Amino acid sequence: xxxxxxxxxxxxxxxxxxxxxxxxTDGVLYRSNNRIRNYCAANDKxxxxxxxxxxxxxxxxxxxxxxxxxx
Numbered sequence: 001x002x003x004x005x006x007x008x009x010x011x012x013x014x015x016x017x018x019x020x021x022x023x024x025t026d027g028v029l030y031r032s033n034n035r036i037r038n039y040c041a042a043n044d045k046x047x048x049x050x051x052x053x054x055x056x057x058x059x060x061x062x063x064x065x066x067x068x069x070x071x
Contacts, residue, residue: 015040017051024065 005013017033024030033051040047054068 012046014046014048016048019050019068020054020064020066022065022067030064 001013001015005011015036017036018029021027021029029051033049037047037049039045050068054066055062055064057063
C-alpha cells in the first residue's frame, strides 16, 4: 500500500478492517484489525472500520464475538 500511495500521491486510499468472524478478542482477526487501526492512526490514514461497526448494536452494547452473518 505504501508504494501505491507513493505512486499516486493525489489519491486518497481507504484502509479497512476485516469483518467479524466469530473468533472474538483472542482471534487473529482481532489482533490484525488492531494493527490496521494503529497503523492508520499513527500515519494519518483513512479507515473504514467494518469490525467496529459490526461489534456494536444501536444502543452501544459491545459484541466482540459476533460474525457478519445475518442469521
